[in-house]
Structure formats: structure tokens, C-alpha cells
Amino acid sequence: MDRTQASALHPALLPLGTDVGPWRVVGWGGQGVYGAVYQAVRAGAEPAHPVALKLALLPRDPRFARERELLARVEHPSIPRLLDSGEWQHPLGTVHPYIVMEWVDGTPLYEWVQEHQPAPEQVVRLLAQTARALEALHAQGAVHRDVKGGNVLVRRSDGRAMLVDFGSGIHSGAATLTPPGAWTGTPAYRSAESSLFSLRHMRDVAARYSDKPTDDLYALGVTAYRLITGTYPELSDPFKDEVGVWQLGEMNSPPPSALVPQIDPQLDTLIVRMLRVHPEERGTARELAEALEQVSERITLQRAPPQMTPQPAEMSSSTRPSPPPAVSRMRAPPRWPQAMAAATALMLSAWAGWAVRDGILAMPSATRPEAADSEREEASTVGLGDTASRAPTSSAPDASVPEVMAEDSLPEPREGQATPDAKGRCPRKGQLALNGGCWVRLGLEREDCEGSGYVFTSQCYGPVLSNPRHRQPTSDPGSQP
Structure with missing residues (x-):
């Protein structure tokens, strides 16, 4: 393989037939934050039951050693079994750890x-x-x-x-x-x-x-x-x-x-x-x-249906024991409230980039990496021993860029945001003083909060802006357009 071909090979996009240790890639599983998951079989043993092979996207990622040790400690029928682990060397010389687990369909x-x-x-x-x-x-x-x-x-x-x-x-x-x-x-x-x-x-x-x-x-x-x-x-x-x-x-x-x-x-x-x-x-x-x-x-x-026992001929239907009342089946929540919520979110999209200011919404910026989006976890992940997302994989990620962890640190105050007074109190009742800024709860579901506010303690908050009349002008009012 020449250097041009080698540089195009990425851990997130291994071609079918690639050998990773004693395992051969036969299918794509999906990509998570730290690794790509492939369906694989032991090389030379095809056809065989597939396994889930998780390959690190970054060279020598220490998380894989920790995950391997954790899986090696636990044996339970509701936890995928650890089958193998090792390292795969990229043609350009970088070394990527991998772990092999039971394939869960x-x-x-x-x-x-x-x-x-x-x-x-x-x-x-x-x-x-x-x-x-x-x-x-x-x-x-x-x-x-x-x-x-x-x-x-x-x-x-x-x-x-x-x-x-x-x-x-x-x-x-x-x-x-x-x-x-x-x-x-x-x-x-x-x-x-x-x-x-x-x-x-x-x-x-x-x-x-x-x-x-x-x-x-x-x-x-x-x-x-x-x-x-x-x-x-x-x-x-x-x-x-x-x-x-x-x-x-x-x-x-x-x-x-x-x-x-x-x-x-x-x-x-x-x-x-x-x-x-x-x-x-x-x-x-x-x-x-x-x-x-x-x-x-x-x-x-x-x-369970009642036991069928012989009934005396003289026993009337009114005196026979009745079966226990049926328990209704567990049904998924009706879709119409979700549709109403979606419609409400659409109406709020006119406000979606705005935070609350005296009862009016004003523009904030995103406050948390996309990797922390709570709704990403509902993407379908079929057949994996590890979770992967449905994100498009047409282009390989840049391995030189550090990975973003799903984290929920406290929000930093934004430009123009109201701040608490010396006693830690915000201007209005119901506003929350948090990390040097004033915040107010938004009437958004957690799914709609991303990009429009900040999820903290399981609720959606938006920044409260200072009174715009107290702000300094940002342009010369005498200038011509």
C-alpha cells in the first residue's frame, strides 16, 4: 500500500476485508464518540458467528484498556462477553487499541x-x-x-x-x-x-x-x-x-x-x-x-387465565367464581401529545435562539457540545456489543482533533447577561443565580432545549439579559448606512 492509500485509511472507515489482529471486518456497525464498531469474524474461519469489534479512533486511547479491564471483571447474561483485545497498527505507524465483544443483535x-x-x-x-x-x-x-x-x-x-x-x-x-x-x-x-x-x-x-x-x-x-x-x-x-x-x-x-x-x-x-x-x-x-x-x-x-375446574350442574352462572380483572397492556404514550409538543417547538422556533429578558426572549449561543445531546441516545443501534450513532460516516473524522467528551459543566455567563447583586440575588423573582449569571427556567422540553438554552438539574434554563437601556451603543449613531 502506497503512502497516499495509507493516509486515506481511517479507523472509522475500514474497508470490508481489512484484518484487525486475527479478526476480519465483514460489516459496519456504527461510530460512537471514541471508537468505531465493526462486525467481524475470525480470519480464515468464514462463515462464522460475527463478533463486535470496537476500534479506537485515536492512537493509544487509554479508555480502551479501562473498558477491557471492566468487561473482563464482569460475567452476566445481560452484559456482552469480552472475547479478545489487542492493537491494530495503521499503515502509517499509529497504533490503535481494539476490543472484541459478543455481537448483540x-x-x-x-x-x-x-x-x-x-x-x-x-x-x-x-x-x-x-x-x-x-x-x-x-x-x-x-x-x-x-x-x-x-x-x-x-x-x-x-x-x-x-x-x-x-x-x-x-x-x-x-x-x-x-x-x-x-x-x-x-x-x-x-x-x-x-x-x-x-x-x-x-x-x-x-x-x-x-x-x-x-x-x-x-x-x-x-x-x-x-x-x-x-x-x-x-x-x-x-x-x-x-x-x-x-x-x-x-x-x-x-x-x-x-x-x-x-x-x-x-x-x-x-x-x-x-x-x-x-x-x-x-x-x-x-x-x-x-x-x-x-x-x-x-x-x-x-x-394468567383462570384454572378450568368442573362446575356442579346445580351451580348457576351467577354463583360461579369470576376470573381476575385483566390488566391492560403497557402501551407506548399516545403520539398526539408529542405532536402537540413538536408544534409548540415549531412556534417557539421564532424564539429558539433567544433567552428571556423581562419576559421577552433574546439570543444566546450553544452551551454544550453536541455529543451531550440527550436525544442522540435514542438513535437506533442494532446488532452492536457497543452503542453507536446513526451519524453519517461519508467522511472520516480528523484524528488530530481531540475528542469532545459528553460533559455537563456549569454555564459561563454570556455577554450582556444580568448578574446577581452583592447578596447573590437576581433582578426578578424566580430567576436563578448560577456561576455569576442570572438564569430563568424556559418552558421547553429537554429535547428542544439544546441550542436554545442550558439543561441543568434536568430542566431547561435560558440567560436573563441586562436592561438594554443600560447598554452602551455598539455603533456610531451618526454614521451613514
Whole structure:
């Protein structure tokens, strides 16, 4: 291969037939933030069952060693098995690590429920299986750090929930790669305690949040709430207590039962429990898995047809025992509220680039990298042992550009933004003083907040601008056009 051909070869766009270690690329899987996933088989063993080969986009990416070690520690039927790992040398000399996992032929959780309209016990069973996977992970001192619907695939062969994408995961003794002040994960699923940590340490440039199993459980609660109701739960606005410490109240959103009355009462309680602000009230993955399994079994028994027993001839139909009432099937949320929300978002698009100023909207800039978009996780990811996106791959990414982590740091004040007074108070009631700027909650769904505001503590905020009459002119009024 000449140098021109070699330079055109990129880890994100390997041609079919390329050998990576003992594995041969036979299909495309998708591209994530840090790696590309291919369908591969052992070279010389075709035809064979495919595997998922994840190749690092950047040379010697240390995340792959951490992910390999994490997967090597855990063995569970709802976690893809680690099969191999190694390094692939690019023809120009750069070395890219890879890991090989069990190929999961499945559908992302939210999409699967929308397509199949499953019975309630099936939905609860999938949540229980995901909780069991987290139990196995936490038992090994590991945390997934990106639990969400897009990272749970429902396997086609047997309907089992498979927890995937361990690229953000961390285990005891692993090197910390996230810089201070940053946060890894998907903002819509960020735990209350992680958000509070950022608020309480906003001036400490060396502060680093340490993820715990309870962060995974909160994210599982968000997944369950979104799965059942079709919406994301929201926390209350942050506030300072009597000694000036930032606090958060409990969930501002109603419990799932207020939106889906037919939900099982115990399942409703479990979801609210996972979303508690105080992490110690969530319990453990094992406790939640056991409780979810009990709910699934009980619903199954309630839905089972009554036993056919011989009836005495003299027994009238009015005295015969009646079967238990049927439990309605778990249905995906109706589409018309989503259509209304989309129409509202379209009307708001006239305001979409604007932040609130005295009840009027004014232009802000984007506040978070696209990689942190909570809706990216709902893209279909079929057949992978790792999550990948549907982003177009017609051109290879520039490997010289550092990768952008999905992080949710505090927003910096923008030009012309109102600032709190010496006592930390903003000009108007209901405005939030945050990191030296004044912010107000926007009436936008989390999906529509990207680019129009800032998602923090699971809600959408926009910057409050200073009174324009107090601004200095930016051009000479006497100048001719």
C-alpha cells in the first residue's frame, strides 16, 4: 500500500476485508464518540458467528484498556462477553487499541417498546434484567456512568435486555481520565447529587466528582420513567439553605401513576424511589432487581387465565367464581401529545435562539457540545456489543482533533447577561443565580432545549439579559448606512 492509500485509511472507515489482529471486518456497525464498531469474524474461519469489534479512533486511547479491564471483571447474561483485545497498527505507524465483544443483535429499549407494544410484565422484566446487570457491575467495584434507554438493547433471539456501551465506565483502581470540572454521561440522566456537586464546587477548579452505584440507579429510574410515561422527570429548582449551601428538592414532576393511571402501584413506587434526591434512599441494584422481579411475577399471575375446574350442574352462572380483572397492556404514550409538543417547538422556533429578558426572549449561543445531546441516545443501534450513532460516516473524522467528551459543566455567563447583586440575588423573582449569571427556567422540553438554552438539574434554563437601556451603543449613531 502506497503512502497516499495509507493516509486515506481511517479507523472509522475500514474497508470490508481489512484484518484487525486475527479478526476480519465483514460489516459496519456504527461510530460512537471514541471508537468505531465493526462486525467481524475470525480470519480464515468464514462463515462464522460475527463478533463486535470496537476500534479506537485515536492512537493509544487509554479508555480502551479501562473498558477491557471492566468487561473482563464482569460475567452476566445481560452484559456482552469480552472475547479478545489487542492493537491494530495503521499503515502509517499509529497504533490503535481494539476490543472484541459478543455481537448483540437487538433493538434499543425505547424503540423496541414503541414497535412491540409489550405487556406490562415484559417491560418490568426488562428493567429487572438491567438492574441485575448493574448488580453484577457494582459487585466488581464498577460503575457504568451512562445508563439510558439507548444503551439497553432488547435481543431479538430471546427478548433479553442487554446493557451495552461501557466506554464511559470506570472500576476501582482505574485511572481517572475525566478532567476536573467535567462530567461524563448524558445530561438528561445525570443524578441529583452530581448536579449538586457542580453547584457546590463551581469555584474549585480542582474538584472532581466521584461516580457511585447510586448514580447508575438514578439513571435507571430516569429510563423507567421515560419508558412508562414518554417524558423525562424533572427535579425542582436548586436553592440555597439557611447557611448558603445549594440544595435540591425532590422530583418536580408527578409520579408515573399521575400520567399513566394503569401502572402497577408497586412499580410506580419503585420508580419514584430510584429518583430520590438522597442517594441512600434508592437502595441497591440487587434490592431493586428483586422488587422488579416480584412485580413482574405478580402481574403475570394476575393476567394468567383462570384454572378450568368442573362446575356442579346445580351451580348457576351467577354463583360461579369470576376470573381476575385483566390488566391492560403497557402501551407506548399516545403520539398526539408529542405532536402537540413538536408544534409548540415549531412556534417557539421564532424564539429558539433567544433567552428571556423581562419576559421577552433574546439570543444566546450553544452551551454544550453536541455529543451531550440527550436525544442522540435514542438513535437506533442494532446488532452492536457497543452503542453507536446513526451519524453519517461519508467522511472520516480528523484524528488530530481531540475528542469532545459528553460533559455537563456549569454555564459561563454570556455577554450582556444580568448578574446577581452583592447578596447573590437576581433582578426578578424566580430567576436563578448560577456561576455569576442570572438564569430563568424556559418552558421547553429537554429535547428542544439544546441550542436554545442550558439543561441543568434536568430542566431547561435560558440567560436573563441586562436592561438594554443600560447598554452602551455598539455603533456610531451618526454614521451613514
